[in-house]
Amino acid sequence: MKTTGLNYRHLHFFWMVAKEGSVTRAAERLGLAVQTVSMQLAQLDQEVGKSLLEPQGRRLVPTEAGRVALAYCDQIFLLGDQLQDALDGTDTGKMRLTVGISDSLPKLIAFRLLQATQQLGQQVKLVCLEDEFESLLADLALNKLDVVLTDRAVRGGGGLRVFSHLLGESDMKLFGVQRLARRYRKNFPASLDGAPLLLPTRNNALRGRIDAWFVQHGVRPDVVGEFEDNAMLNTFGRNGMGLFFASAALRRDIEEQFNVELVGDAPELREHFYAISNERKIRHPAVEAILSAVHGGPFAGD
Template sequence: MNYHHLRYFREVAVEGHLGRAAERLNVSQSALSIQIKQLEERMGHAFFDRVGRSLVLTEAGRIALDHAERIFGAGEELVATLAQRGAGIAPLRIGALSTLSRNFQLQFLRPLLTAGETRIVLKSGNTRTLLAELTELSLDVVLTTQVPQSDAPLPFAAQRIAEQPVRLHGKADLLAYDTLPDLLTQAPLILPTESVIRTGFDSLLARLGVTPNIVADVDDMAMVRLLAREGAGVAVAPTVVLADEVAGGLVATAPFDLDIMEPFFAVTLPRKFPHPGLAGLLDAQ
């Protein structure tokens, strides 16, 4: 299909008059008529009925106009996106590790949400899937807790945007122990399976020489948070995960320093046309 034919058709459809459309396009009526006829022959349908001196769209013509508007709209969006200006800019597409704290994600997005100028798309998943989508340019940035492996096929850039202390959070009666070893061996523990925290916690257990009372291994921080709120056990989690519950008095934080920090990284790929809202968001962290 000839793109110019479609453009001529759209002008005639909008004007409803061959002469006015020809004047706007700066072509002769006969040349414009030939272009429309070629398009109709290519599509196998008549797009106009002549009513008096006006041209009225047929059903096939209305369908063609609908598609033409979308095609030209996509073209205008492409130009605006590459020029990084205007309403045509695509939404900022953010991938987040499925185990990542929702509270942390909210903190990360707050500058954009406050400004209200950039539309966002959020997607959660595992690291492999999210990095693959980043590579395919389906995502603009990936939030994770680990730097991608150095032997990755593409040069990912990982910016450390925050870190949070990992503490013990739970109902006050579950934290009523005088020492950290006593709490770890006697209180029911809820542990995330996420590797950074788990590796640090396993090292802590080895240093203390204790065997913990683990009642739940959970791969979702949102569920760790809910279980702690319900009193199912003591959660081993970054402070940000249960910040609202601690502030509201629903849970407490044990006075023991685990000496474990969870880092948060924003992973990107070097791109010639990065999303215009991404740099400001990363700088705001």
């Protein structure tokens, strides 16, 4: 088998120095002498035939070649950590799944999707991280995540080699606390003209469709709040600040958890749910379980 000839110990020292910006600080973290680290960096430069670090003021920063090497090191040593987690899991019998959840995705939908991982023969340990869509995609591309759950597909033509898998979709319903529901339920949706509405921000995949739906029905609601985080939006809705849309698939959960009532149906409005995966030769069994989720399962409406 052909090998690169790289000494990965030398590569790890380069990675640490590039992160710390100093041989001294990296040596302290590694518990080694400064001369030892410096000598092995020099040996790495000889191995690759070019300098990977250069001084910039008091810091050491990657050269152009060093920046390329650093990007690979990020993946190499992250995968090393994941390998260690996987090996540790052989003792406990658990499989680790690191999931990125878009802040715009309803948390109850995320829960239903992840339920599929609990049907495997091996127990799955979930590590769930919430962030903005673009940040999650970057982490996925660096193999920091196994999968991203979100409400939008990745646009084509980007530099990231990640792929969108439509898991399901659901039409929308409008909810509100009892006093608001009773007031605006009659003559819905015409009743929404001037009604207090809580909406996702304009960078949300659903927002454009909601605005178009208002235009279609000739109503101009009073938008009293816009939210990036879906859970925050629902919290304000539960406390009576305004009416809010939610997936039909979640009707019972929404009514019970937030003590709200149905105002009306908006079948023309549909919310989509995606799993975003990267290009891996070894597919994660728990990711496969999520991708196999059927439309009539976690998204069956009431």
